[in-house]
Amino acid sequence: MAPLSKRSTIYLDPVLHQALRLKSLETSRSMSEIINEALREALAEDAEDLSAFDERADESLISYEQMVKRLKKDGRI
Numbered sequence: 001m002a003p004l005s006k007r008s009t010i011y012l013d014p015v016l017h018q019a020l021r022l023k024s025l026e027t028s029r030s031m032s033e034i035i036n037e038a039l040r041e042a043l044a045e046d047a048e049d050l051s052a053f054d055e056r057a058d059e060s061l062i063s064y065e066q067m068v069k070r071l072k073k074d075g076r077i
Helices: 014-027 031-055 064-073
Strands: none
Touching: 014 031
C-alpha cells in the first residue's frame, strides 16, 4: 500500500467478497490494490463521459421522433 493511504471500511456483498478474495490469491495482489484499480477505472470512465457531455453541450437538440426518422432515412433501422 502507498504510504499516504487512507483506511476505510466498506461492506461488500458476500459473493463479491469471496470473488475478490479469490482474485487476490490468484493474482498475488492485495484486495486493496484490486479495489483501488477498479475505482480508478470507474472514475476515469466517469471523467471521460463528463468530458464528452461538455464537448457536445452546444449541439442542437432533436426529439426522439426526429432521431428515429433520421435513422430510418439513413437505413440504420
